[in-house]
Amino acid sequence: MRTDYCGNINASHIGQTVTLCGWVNRRRDLGGVIFIDLRDREGIVQVVYDPDLAELFNTASSLRSEFCVQIEGLVRGRPQGQVNKDMGTGEIEILGKGLTILNKAAVLPLDSNQENSEEQRLKYRYLDLRRPLMSDRLKFRAKVTSAVRSYLEGDGFLDIETPILTKATPEGARDYLVPSRTHKGKFFALPQSPQLFKQLLMMSGMDRYYQIVKCFRDEDLRADRQPEFTQIDIETTFLSAEQVMEITEGMIRNLFMKMLDVDLGVFPQMTYADAMRRFGSDKPDLRNPLELVDVADILKDVEFKVFSGPANDAKGRVAVIRVPGGASMTRKQIDEYTKFVGIYGAKGLAWMKVNDIDAGVDGLQSPILKFLGEDVAKQVLTRVAAQSGDILLFGADNATVVTEALGALRLKVGEDLDLLQGQWKPLWVIDFPMFEEFDGQFHALHHPFTAPRDMTADELAADPANALSNAYDMVLNGCELGGGSVRIHDQEMQAKVFNILGISDEEAQVKFGFLLEALKFGAPPHAGLAFGLDRLVMLMTGATSIRDVMAFPKTTTAACPLTDAPGFANDEQLKELSIKTQIAQDKASSSE
């Protein structure tokens, strides 16, 4: 039905007759001539209908936005003044010699000139996706998956599918359940990740596995969460953490080079402890130059209890962020930041402006100066290498509050003051703790199959609170792109970890008995990683939500305005599944 895509026509086609199909992006009637911007996946081309072919001209004048048409015409160069360098096809236009309306379009429910609500965009997704911005993102995503696949396949990774109808997985989020018809009263769970299956594949000797795979979490949604999302899932055998990091870092570096012509360089590595200490986050945005600097040692003898209290408490922390140029902040701005850190539990925000670094205390401006004294203030200034025009922002409280509050404040101030440097700042965060302790209980920081770093099972059991895991997260611009670990391949170690996590032998047997069993039969050392594809594509395309890089996402209440899913099931279906909905029951009891 066509000889080429609209977007591919250029000066090399001048003099040729082409047939094209696409949608009317715009019709303009100018000087007795009709101009049609014809659009397809590859771009837009201008078609001109002259009045000398009356029938054709009449058809052309009946065209409205989003009519689907087939045109035939002669490619010719545009007159000099009309060349449009912003368009790929801007040097040429097509003199229309034929026109067939393939399908008309009713008045459009989306306004092409205005922002449409997301609900409307999702309801008419097929129209929303016609916008070049959106279709370019889906094209970009397809190219990303293709590049990832070819990189991994070139490195010996096999694409192996794992089940979607499976057993409840241990990631800790809420599972989507699927009632079984043949096993009454039982349920499949949709996988939160193929974690255990990919480990079983390594135990099967498949050596290197990857899959670009849907995962599911029934959680309350945020801007960057969806009920179903896509993972680039990777697992390897006989490789160290460093080797897995090398391969996957290479994959991401290759991807950025191929897709964006950006060289990410070698990724720096940072321990979890350093990341928390310097940036107040386990996924630091290194484009932001602000850092948390510890000053407890300087402040522990001051009279000011707000500082000396936490400074002398083993669980306390006193830290300061030096903000270049921050001395120009208004009182109102500082008040807003004080409110902001309050969200994270900070009781206040002490500050010190450095108006003139060479003028001693006279050059400083701060409500707390009087509590510190000149000598202490100087030590702090020296510690943070303060310069004229800076503001210092202080946090003093228990360590968690200070770290979280200043970590968040650092990001906010950095954005507000436009301090971000560089476009792409990747890093690896390593040496995570094995466990977090809360509610009087150890919890796995990653998941219960993560191996500890350089420890025997007995050593781990002796001091779980201080054990480090052999896990690694890849972080880009403050987002976690992916995370992984060396897995436990030793049955005793796995049992010990379940033990530390408070999982009884019986519970371990019910939930993970097949894994413990599999570890008995020559399970190899293995390690892997998973990337969030949606978030990766979102970052790379500059989209602000993962919904904008998915063809058919759900709303924040996990519904689809297009198909109207979820929907009611009929009674026969529910009877076959031997389940009743509460709502059906309520109806039934009220009618009794």
Added chain:
Amino acid sequence: MRTDYCGNINASHIGQTVTLCGWVNRRRDLGGVIFIDLRDREGIVQVVYDPDLAELFNTASSLRSEFCVQIEGLVRGRPQGQVNKDMGTGEIEILGKGLTILNKAAVLPLDSNQENSEEQRLKYRYLDLRRPLMSDRLKFRAKVTSAVRSYLEGDGFLDIETPILTKATPEGARDYLVPSRTHKGKFFALPQSPQLFKQLLMMSGMDRYYQIVKCFRDEDLRADRQPEFTQIDIETTFLSAEQVMEITEGMIRNLFMKMLDVDLGVFPQMTYADAMRRFGSDKPDLRNPLELVDVADILKDVEFKVFSGPANDAKGRVAVIRVPGGASMTRKQIDEYTKFVGIYGAKGLAWMKVNDIDAGVDGLQSPILKFLGEDVAKQVLTRVAAQSGDILLFGADNATVVTEALGALRLKVGEDLDLLQGQWKPLWVIDFPMFEEFDGQFHALHHPFTAPRDMTADELAADPANALSNAYDMVLNGCELGGGSVRIHDQEMQAKVFNILGISDEEAQVKFGFLLEALKFGAPPHAGLAFGLDRLVMLMTGATSIRDVMAFPKTTTAACPLTDAPGFANDEQLKELSIKTQIAQDKASSSE
């Protein structure tokens, strides 16, 4: 941890020291020396431990099957008499200089020398997949998907993901349902195919879409069915049926060339009517040379009512299969075939042996010869071009019974008598009827979005029973590899088809309202196809079940013996979902 794969070591490595990781495939102690067959994904290599290194020798003698080990050693040529040409590594062996046991293996639950039950194989799938036969199939499958992707991407197809949590789809099989937590009493359905989403993507202007995607059907399982299966799903815009067939035929031809070095040639095309008439099947196995030949015109005047009845009935059929070499069939064999066609409703199986074609009626042997007479018998012999040694098998009944019974008999006799010719026989079946009529109702032969061939909506409505669809199935060796069609892109036509199918306007609105709505806005002509990946890989690898080409399949009762899925949900989960299981209710009422 290693320098190469076991299976990659060959004569070019002689003199090098290598480090390998893998599993003990076999240990033999011969002449005071220990031979270890070490296995990984790529193959097996022989490692030799001499007693002169005592500690190493002792470790080696402790090895048992499936221990996971790391070895170091010197590659050397095997002595002349010991070269094994059946092994890729058969020219060399490795003199062991190091040995580390990475993980021991308990006594194996699968017997390596015996056939294990499928239940056992699935329970210990990670051991079953270590068998080279099984891991080779998964490797083959990964290469197939990779080849398919690169072919389609090279042809401008974009890999676009469609939702797994969606609305009930119209394929007609039973849906898997997923209760929604945020929309109480409502359910998502898992897709039986991405049919409507891929059509919506064409309406979005994505032009060419493909996806290798999981689909779900909650049906009672057979050998070649699984609750979740994988489709190569394809949709295109502005292409005719012929062009879609050309692209996808090229894809399969390319795949067979690349993977099996087999040239499938140009696929013949056959109408549905011809396929049913000549082969009694809409997916004829063309390796089988037997055909159904109509003889009603010859037999309509014979006295024998069994023949003349159906021969004179517009809905009847009388046909014959000529089986070369079949004259040697025993009476017992013929009786078994008679019983066999009974399954399909045939009341008997008339036959005629051609012992000597040149001897007239004397050369024939048949219980029905006396009812036919010499003249009629000769006409039949001429029609089927009978030769000495043939048997003719007759079917006479209503057309459906004859077609089905002889269609099945043809396959059975062809296999029993080893008549199959050639290894690969692909074809396209085209010109399907739009509808089947049963239970006083029209049903879509493909699905309700299939366009009719060369018809307006009014013409279709006027004579739906005789309308042909613009659908096409790709058949290989009697299996349907894939099927597709040109879709309806016209709202009026779509409404008319729903109408013919007895779907009320209201029901159409509830189920497919979004599709009808989408057709209003410049929907383009589009067409596509879907292949069953599991079945394709099964055929290509010579496996007998799709379970053997899936990493973690389910049993025929849709359970997973490995993970023990499905399992019970806890009360809190069910409460959050506002559903109750019948079983929980039964428990509750009995305890009240």
